Amino acid sequence: MSNLYHPAIHFQRVNYSINDTNILTNITGSFPDGKITTLAGPSGAGKSTLLKLCNGLISPTSGNIYIHGKHIQEYKPVDLRRSVGIALQNAPMIRGSVFRNMALPFELAGKKLTEQEALSFLEDVGLDKSFLHRDSKDLSGGQRQKVSIARTLVNRPRILLLDEITASLDQNSSKDIEQLIVDINRTYDVTIIWITHHLEQAMTIGHYTWVLMNGKVIETGESSLLESPKTDEVKRFVEGGT
Numbered sequence: 001m002s003n004l005y006h007p008a009i010h011f012q013r014v015n016y017s018i019n020d021t022n023i024l025t026n027i028t029g030s031f032p033d034g035k036i037t038t039l040a041g042p043s044g045a046g047k048s049t050l051l052k053l054c055n056g057l058i059s060p061t062s063g064n065i066y067i068h069g070k071h072i073q074e075y076k077p078v079d080l081r082r083s084v085g086i087a088l089q090n091a092p093m094i095r096g097s098v099f100r101n102m103a104l105p106f107e108l109a110g111k112k113l114t115e116q117e118a119l120s121f122l123e124d125v126g127l128d129k130s131f132l133h134r135d136s137k138d139l140s141g142g143q144r145q146k147v148s149i150a151r152t153l154v155n156r157p158r159i160l161l162l163d164e165i166t167a168s169l170d171q172n173s174s175k176d177i178e179q180l181i182v183d184i185n186r187t188y189d190v191t192i193i194w195i196t197h198h199l200e201q202a203m204t205i206g207h208y209t210w211v212l213m214n215g216k217v218i219e220t221g222e223s224s225l226l227e228s229p230k231t232d233e234v235k236r237f238v239e240g241g242t
Ligand SMILES: Nc1ncnc2c1ncn2[C@@H]1O[C@H](COP(=O)(O)OP(=O)(O)OP(=O)(O)O)[C@@H](O)[C@H]1O
Pocket: 018, 023, 041, 042, 043, 044, 045, 046, 047, 048, 049, 050
């Protein structure tokens, strides 16, 4: 159940700059709990930077970020990484089997993942047990992405950040991953924040959307706003896709 009053993540006047250049300016807004919110906008708008702020990979130059009502700086880094998972476009894998890839992050946190547990997470992403001992370098793009998501689920995150995870996949694999994310959102009640360049994907999969341009949030609301934007700049972006 979505809770707009206790958002999964809340940004309060967040600025982020590098060498005096503003990358993100005065970002204020919430990501509703248990919902899928997409981040749309042209290349260089600041989408990936915003995502990295959400799990503490980088910190704001000024302003505050709250995760489930608690200031992000109050979380231990290890707890933050566990409750806010991230999956990237190229789904980087370490050398070795799928099981090794799933178990290593857990081992680094001083825990042990059994093969049985790994199997249940693989099943959740639609991969059967024959994948457990496959070499990660022999996976297709779509399968890599599924393993990357399964590896994130091992930590039972409450929030999942997705950075263009379907961008390098063919249409069928892309649809497969879209359905998987919708299922994960429903089954586990995980809040999803998803960067996508596909506006159609944003409209069909996302409950909400944020449109960023030039480091600023220009429009936010239900995904249907992409069908009838209020501002000329978002209208131009939707029409031209730039
Ligand atoms: N470490 C950095 N040093 C200098 N500039 C940076 C750095 N990281 C990001 N930027 C700049 O910040 C801006 C926003 O980058 P970001 O990757 O967040 O955009 P994006 O919306 O995710 O783009 P894309 O859709 O192309 O991935 C860009 O102009 C980028 O060049």
